[in-house]
Amino acid sequence: MSKLPGDARVRSSIVRPSRTSHTHAQWCTLHKRTQLDTKRTLAEELLSAGYPNHLTFHTTSMLDHTVLEAFSRVIQHIFPKLLDLGRVLDNLVATCSIEKALVLDLLTKMYFVTDSSPVDIQIYELFCNMVEAVVDISDIYEAKERKKKQPTHIGANHEFANDDDTKCSIFLNNNYTLILRQITSSLMLVALIHKRSFQKVSLLEYNCKCFKEKVLQAIQVDTTPQIRFS
Numbered sequence: 001m002s003k004l005p006g007d008a009r010v011r012s013s014i015v016r017p018s019r020t021s022h023t024h025a026q027w028c029t030l031h032k033r034t035q036l037d038t039k040r041t042l043a044e045e046l047l048s049a050g051y052p053n054h055l056t057f058h059t060t061s062m063l064d065h066t067v068l069e070a071f072s073r074v075i076q077h078i079f080p081k082l083l084d085l086g087r088v089l090d091n092l093v094a095t096c097s098i099e100k101a102l103v104l105d106l107l108t109k110m111y112f113v114t115d116s117s118p119v120d121i122q123i124y125e126l127f128c129n130m131v132e133a134v135v136d137i138s139d140i141y142e143a144k145e146r147k148k149k150q151p152t153h154i155g156a157n158h159e160f161a162n163d164d165d166t167k168c169s170i171f172l173n174n175n176y177t178l179i180l181r182q183i184t185s186s187l188m189l190v191a192l193i194h195k196r197s198f199q200k201v202s203l204l205e206y207n208c209k210c211f212k213e214k215v216l217q218a219i220q221v222d223t224t225p226q227i228r229f230s
Contacts, residue, residue, distance in 0.1 A: 035059065065109070065125045072110045072119075085113045085218055092211045093117075096204050097197035099176070102127055103215065106135070106186045113215070127190040130178050134168050169198075181208045183215050 039057060046053050056077075059066065076082050085103070093101050093115045100123050103113035109128045111119075166182035175195040182188050189208060198204065 065128055066121060068108070068110050068128070069119060069121060069124055071108075072112070072114075075110065075112060076114075079112075081218055082113055085215060086115060088211060088214050089113055089115045092207050093191075095207050096200070097194065099192040099194065101189065101191035103183065104128070104131055104188055104190055106131065106188060112187065123192060126178065126192070130168075130170060130180060130190060131188065133170075134166075134180055138166070171195075179204075181212065183212050184219070187215070 035057070039055075042055060043053050046055070056073075076086075089101055089103070092098065098115075100117060100120070101115050102111040102119075102124070104111050104127060109131065111124070111127075166180070166188070168178075168180040170178040172178065177193050177195060177198045179191050179193060179198075180188055189211065193204070
């Protein structure tokens with residue numbers, strides 16, 4: 001089999017990506033058409049049944065975290081109080097020069113609070129991977145600690161999920177830092193911050209503590225028994 005000359009190999013390498021791009025474009029067009037057909041069908045069914053059309057659609061995929069991102073948006077619409085916490089998070093982001101911040105649930109990896117900037121799916125996946133890594137490492141070291149010493153009081157033998165003071169910082173190779181600050185047994189603040197802003201550690205820690213207090217005030221449940229007088 002004869003080898004292709006240099007210019008022919010170049011042309012061949014150009015043609016192959018163009019064919020791949022053409023196939024991808026066809027798939028995107030078909031996917032978009034399916035979305036429009038679904039929206040139109042549901043709108044017609046709601047109209048014929050006499051219901052108002054207040055549906056919101058979120059494009060998701062089983063191959064990434066877009067499903068969790070869509071459920072997170074739904075949760076924010078259900079609980080309006082989370083929008084107030086979002087404004088508080090905006091103050092934290094502006095004060096500490098944070099690129100992006102979310103309040104994630106430990107188990108589901110869904111975010112309940114976000115700042116006003118758009119949620120980039122790649123950053124969201126990075127946050128989720130960070131949480132999983134911290135949980136895995138914490139399980140390893142806490143298992144060793146439990147073997148070394150016995151709990152001295154009730155509740156001392158806690159898991160990572162019950163440690164409200166867990167902190168973690170991961171330094172990336174692009175001058176950015178991932179930070180994690182535990183809020184409750186199931187909620188944590190995760191953020192992406194630039195290296196130059198992370199140098200103001202005292203300011204960051206103080207504002208994270210203030211934000212944690214605001215979240216605890218917003219989600220606290222009154223367990224005081226109600227006394228009724230006949």
